[in-house]
Amino acid sequence: MKTRLLEILICPACLPAEIPLAVTLRRQDKDEILEGDLRCDKCGGQYPIRDGLAFLDIPSAAPRQQGIGYESPRALASYLWSHYGDMLNDPEASDAYSQWAALIAPTDGPVLDIGSAVGRFAFEIQDKCDFVIGIDKSESFIRAARELLTRRRKVISLPEEGKLQREVTLQLPEAWHADNMEFIVGDAHALPFRSGIFACLASLNLVDKLPRPLQHLIELDRVARRNDAQALVSDPFSWSLEAAEEHHWLGGKTSHPFAGRGLDNITALLRGDQQALRAAWQIERQGHVWWKIRTHANHFELIRSCYIKACR
Numbered sequence: 001m002k003t004r005l006l007e008i009l010i011c012p013a014c015l016p017a018e019i020p021l022a023v024t025l026r027r028q029d030k031d032e033i034l035e036g037d038l039r040c041d042k043c044g045g046q047y048p049i050r051d052g053l054a055f056l057d058i059p060s061a062a063p064r065q066q067g068i069g070y071e072s073p074r075a076l077a078s079y080l081w082s083h084y085g086d087m088l089n090d091p092e093a094s095d096a097y098s099q100w101a102a103l104i105a106p107t108d109g110p111v112l113d114i115g116s117a118v119g120r121f122a123f124e125i126q127d128k129c130d131f132v133i134g135i136d137k138s139e140s141f142i143r144a145a146r147e148l149l150t151r152r153r154k155v156i157s158l159p160e161e162g163k164l165q166r167e168v169t170l171q172l173p174e175a176w177h178a179d180n181m182e183f184i185v186g187d188a189h190a191l192p193f194r195s196g197i198f199a200c201l202a203s204l205n206l207v208d209k210l211p212r213p214l215q216h217l218i219e220l221d222r223v224a225r226r227n228d229a230q231a232l233v234s235d236p237f238s239w240s241l242e243a244a245e246e247h248h249w250l251g252g253k254t255s256h257p258f259a260g261r262g263l264d265n266i267t268a269l270l271r272g273d274q275q276a277l278r279a280a281w282q283i284e285r286q287g288h289v290w291w292k293i294r295t296h297a298n299h300f301e302l303i304r305s306c307y308i309k310a311c312r
């Protein structure tokens with residue numbers, strides 16, 4: 001983890017109190033912490049950094065999920081293809097991430113991609129900003145994003161059919177710099193950052209996957225600058241009981257709260273209609289991006305992700 005994150009990190013378990021973390025360094029290479037521990041002196045929470053990978057989600061008694069859901073090798077292959085399929089010269093690949101990145105105006109401040117998965121949006125945006133951080137709950141996704149960051153290449157096993165797989169090598173373009181980027185493990189409901197520091201926030205295809213989507217938007221708003229900030233929220237609004245109890249959905253139902261369409265409700269939330277956020281946003285644009293996920297050689301999901309681009 002890059003040392004410059006130290007000044008903006010706080011204990012996610014102590015929110016809404018913003019308690020800075022004390023660091024114990026064990027191994028460092030220039031501005032990169034390879035082994036160490038971050039510790040909250042208020043609650044005693046420990047946040048390890050192992051092999052450069054920082055775990056900033058709230059420590060839990062339950063073991064980390066392994067091998068299932070977003071931690072499964074299949075999900076990793078799907079998302080690596082979804083993010084970098086164009087660089088594998090796959091004619092089926094989409095250009096969704098460059099379309100989302102094109103919606104963001106260049107900024108002098110830091111950018112946060114919440115639910116960054118394997119990092120394509122962060123790579124797309126890094127030459128438009130001072131620094132970009134991708135944060136995601138999946139250790140496997142963040143490990144893959146960091147591998148791309150540090151080694152600039154990754155061998156991917158793409159499922160072809162049944163047990164058949166095809167190995168491909170992804171190589172990042174020379175023009176992509178990686179010195180102003182970082183990926184960390186963390187939770188969209190309790191972001192481990194001080195308030196008011198990010199100049200731009202992205203939440204792509206995340207809202208409908210969270211148990212408490214409103215809490216995520218409150219957190220997105222908290223860490224955004226009060227002025228001179230941009231936000232991009234994009235989602236297919238595939239509300240499901242698998243992800244969240246119905247009363248937490250921000251749309252897709254007839255009963256209150258948040259009856260009606262997700263796009264309308266989140267637009268109203270950002271505009272400040274419910275006064276759930278610290279400061280109102282102006283809606284700049286709405287639209288959609290076609291986004292694709294690959295399961296195997298003959299199976300793809302085509303998803304209309306509807307976006308709201310806002311600023312304040």
Ligand SMILES: C[S@@+](CC[C@H](N)C(=O)[O-])C[C@H]1O[C@@H](n2cnc3c(N)ncnc32)[C@H](O)[C@@H]1O
Nearest residue numbers: 070115116117136137138186187188204205209
């Ligand atoms: C549908 S994927 C979208 C990923 C990426 N934003 C994109 O558009 O390709 C949802 C992502 O949210 C992450 N995620 C799920 N729950 C999360 C949480 N509580 N905090 C942070 N990330 C989470 C998953 O690991 C996954 O990377």
